[in-house]
Every structure is written in C-alpha cells, then in structure tokens.
Amino acid sequence: MNTGFNKEEINKIDTAAQGENQSFIYQENVERSDEFASIFFTATYKGKEVVFDAFVYTLEMEFVSNIYDAAKDAVIEEHPEHESKDFDEDEGAHVDLMEEYSVELAKDEDFQVCEFIDYDEDVDYGVSMDVCLNIPEVTTAEIEKFVSAFKAGTYESDKTFYAFDWNDEN
Secondary structure, eight states: OOGGGOHHHHHHHHHHHHHTTSSOEEOTTOOOOSSEEEEEEEEEETTEEEEEEEEEEEHHHHHHHHHHHHHHHHHHHHOGGGTTSOTTSSOSHHHHHHHHHHHHHHTSTTOOBOOEEEEEOSSSSSEEEEEEEOOSSOOHHHHHHHHHHHHHTOOOOOOOOBOOOOOTTO
C-alpha cells in the first residue's frame, strides 16, 4: 500500500514543513547541490491529497545530461569496443571521445531543453515527480516559489527551448 496517500503521512510532512517555515522539506540523507535537490511536499493530485516525492533540478543540468547521453551513444555506435566501459570514469580513450562528441553536440540546435514536470504513480510512496526548472541554482527560495505556485495551481512550465554554453567544466 502506498503510504504517501495516508492522511497521517500527509500530516507528518505538513508538520515537518511548517516546523521549517516552508511548504516542503528536504529529504534527509540525500545528496543535494546547487543543481538539484530531493524534497517532499503535499498537494492535490487527481483530486486527492498526496505526498509528492520530488527531484528538482536545473534546466542546465538537463541540457548537460542530454548531451552526455547522446555523446555516450555516439561513442558506442562508432566505437563498439567501448560499449562495456564505464563512462563515469574520469579518464580513458572512451571518455576523451565522449568529451569530443559532447563539444560538437552542444553546438547542435537539436539539443535544446525546456521546463517540464514528469509524474510517476507507480512508486511505493506518494507520487514521484521530476521537476526541471529554468533557474540558475536550486535554492530553498526557488523551491519554495515552485511549490507555492504548484499548490496554488498557478505554476506553468516555461515552454521556451534553451541551450547553454558548453565549456570544459561540463
């Protein structure tokens, strides 16, 4: 049974958020950075009050992730000998190739991104939500702004497509 729909669990999240003077709480023991954060908050979903298990991240992080995924696919397609390699490593011929492809792909206009929210109801706790926002950093204030607008029913995704400058630090 999904406990994220239970009134007691909803009250627990709301109480914890109120204790922080916020409309959400950060998930404990989960890494966060200026690019992403995992939070819990409550709101109405399909007419029912529910706990949202949300991963909030920047549009730039989505852009970089899409570029790296496409670059990895290109390396494997053109150099199948690297298929079994770990692309999360810091060095190696496969990583060098991926970085070369990334620079070229970042120039391609096909790699633009826009804000979105993805929901997943097939989870054990509440409703899972991926929230990609066009913000420079994921801060408490930015999350608060999003959650407040979402709860009020006034949040609208920016459907403008964006690309970001690519540099060696990505």
